[in-house]
Amino acid sequence: MSFYKLSTAIITTIAIAQPQLAIAQNISKINNIAENITVKITGYGNGSGVIFEKAGNVYSVVTNKHVVPIDANYEILTHDGTKHQVTSRIEIPNLDLAIVKFQSSKNYRLAKIKNSDSINPLQTIYVAGFPEQQTHVDIISGEIRSIAEGNQSQKGYGLIYTNQTLPGSSGGAVLDEKGNLIAINGLTKRDRKTGRDISRGIPINLFLAAKDSLKVNQEAIRVTIPLNTTITGFFNPNLSILGQVNSGQYQLAYTTNALHSSSVYSLAVSGDKIVSGSLDKTIKVWRLQ
Numbered sequence: 001m002s003f004y005k006l007s008t009a010i011i012t013t014i015a016i017a018q019p020q021l022a023i024a025q026n027i028s029k030i031n032n033i034a035e036n037i038t039v040k041i042t043g044y045g046n047g048s049g050v051i052f053e054k055a056g057n058v059y060s061v062v063t064n065k066h067v068v069p070i071d072a073n074y075e076i077l078t079h080d081g082t083k084h085q086v087t088s089r090i091e092i093p094n095l096d097l098a099i100v101k102f103q104s105s106k107n108y109r110l111a112k113i114k115n116s117d118s119i120n121p122l123q124t125i126y127v128a129g130f131p132e133q134q135t136h137v138d139i140i141s142g143e144i145r146s147i148a149e150g151n152q153s154q155k156g157y158g159l160i161y162t163n164q165t166l167p168g169s170s171g172g173a174v175l176d177e178k179g180n181l182i183a184i185n186g187l188t189k190r191d192r193k194t195g196r197d198i199s200r201g202i203p204i205n206l207f208l209a210a211k212d213s214l215k216v217n218q219e220a221i222r223v224t225i226p227l228n229t230t231i232t233g234f235f236n237p238n239l240s241i242l243g244q245v246n247s248g249q250y251q252l253a254y255t256t257n258a259l260h261s262s263s264v265y266s267l268a269v270s271g272d273k274i275v276s277g278s279l280d281k282t283i284k285v286w287r288l289q
Contacts, residue, residue, distance in 0.1 A: 026177065033179035034128035035079050035137045036109035038172055041067055041100065043074030043086070048129040048172035049100065050181060051078075052111045057103050058087070062207060063171030064186040065091055065098045065155075071272065076102050077135065089272060091287075092210045095202060096155035096186055099211070111173060114180035116159075116203035121146060124177050125161055127185045127199070129169025140165060142199075156202035159183050165199050174201045260284065 039061055041047045047067030053060035061076060068074055074086035084102035091098045119125075121144050128139045142163030159174070165188055174183035183201035260278035268275045274286040 030126055030175060030177075030179045031139055033109070033112075034126065034139050034173060034175060037111040037181070038079075038128040038130070038137050040077040040130040040135065041074055041086075041171065042077070043072045044068060044070060046130065046132060046168040047170050048168065048185075049076065050111050050171070050173045050184065051108055052113065052181070054108075054110060057105055058101055059104060059108060061100050061102070062184060063098055063100060064184065065096045066186070067171045068098050068100055074100060076100070077130075078104075078106075078108060079137070080106070081135075082106070091272065092207065094155070095206060095210055096157070097184060097202060097207055097210070111181040112179065113204055113208070114176060114178075114182050116182045116205040119144060119147065119159075119176065119182050119203075125163065125182070126175045127161070127163040127165050127169060127172060127201075128175065129165060129172025129185060131166035131168040134168065138166070138169065140169075145198075147203075156206045157187050157200040158206070159201040159203050161199050161201065163199050164197055 037051050039049045039051060041049050041061075041063055044067070047063060049061040049063035049067070051059055051061050068086075068089050071089070074089070076084045076086060078084065082104070084104055086100045086102055088101045089098060090100075123144045124141065125144055126139055126141050128137050130136075131138050140163045142161050145160045145162055148158045148160075161174070163185075165172075165185055167188075170186045172185045173181055174185050176182050181204055183203050184207065185199065185201045187200040188197050189200075260276065260280050260282065266277035272287060275283060276286065277283050
């Protein structure tokens with residue numbers, strides 16, 4: 001009889017220990033992913049971002065627009081403690097999102113993006129970010145409370161969850177139980193009725209759709225600019241100046257259809273805006289997006 005009881009105890013211990021071990025391994029994996037893909041952004045305040053794309057030595061980071069709202073000298077801190085200067089900033093229309101880029105010869109991990117339409121209420125999720133002056137990633141677990149259409153007035157915030165995030169975590173990664181990127185964290189408001197903070201994120205599918213639309217809008221529409229054109233400031237890498245000096249003219253790749261009706265003779269670039277002056281007697285202000 002005593003042998004039977006002992007065997008039962010051993011079996012029970014094994015049955016409990018195995019799922020606990022699996023959970024511990026999974027959390028360790030998510031921590032590793034979150035630490036590698038999440039970055040700290042400074043310059044306007046303190047915020048976070050997620051590395052999602054690489055082209056050559058140029059990395060793209062998605063973050064909240066309110067983390068990088070103005071033209072400033074932003075810096076990105078990666079998990080290895082290296083600081084990188086932001087080389088460009090692109091706002092995503094109608095969403096509280098922006099893309100910032102930095103250059104590095106190092107090999108940084110990219111977020112693995114999952115279709116956010118597949119997520120469900122009560123699903124366990126993790127939010128990673130850099131609260132306040134913190135220089136190491138803070139990872140908070142919670143669950144999805146509700147999912148709604150993130151319309152324009154909401155700036156895309158269609159995902160509500162229980163994770164109690166702190167200031168500075170805006171722009172951080174929202175990960176599913178396998179470490180896939182499903183949303184960008186960005187908004188916390190106090191519920192007056194319950195006194196609890198309600199955290200919100202932007203489903204990643206909204207970002208992907210807006211990004212693809214942005215690429216379409218950036219198809220080059222060229223206008224001729226004489227060689228003596230005055231150009232000041234710096235150019236976003238997504239905006240191209242084409243042509244050769246000996247041809248006597250440059251070509252500007254615009255990102256909009258509302259072009260001047262005559263030749264452009266002056267051009268100034270500042271941050272995310274261009275001001276152009278033309279023989280059609282108009283001055284136009286453009287957004288690089």
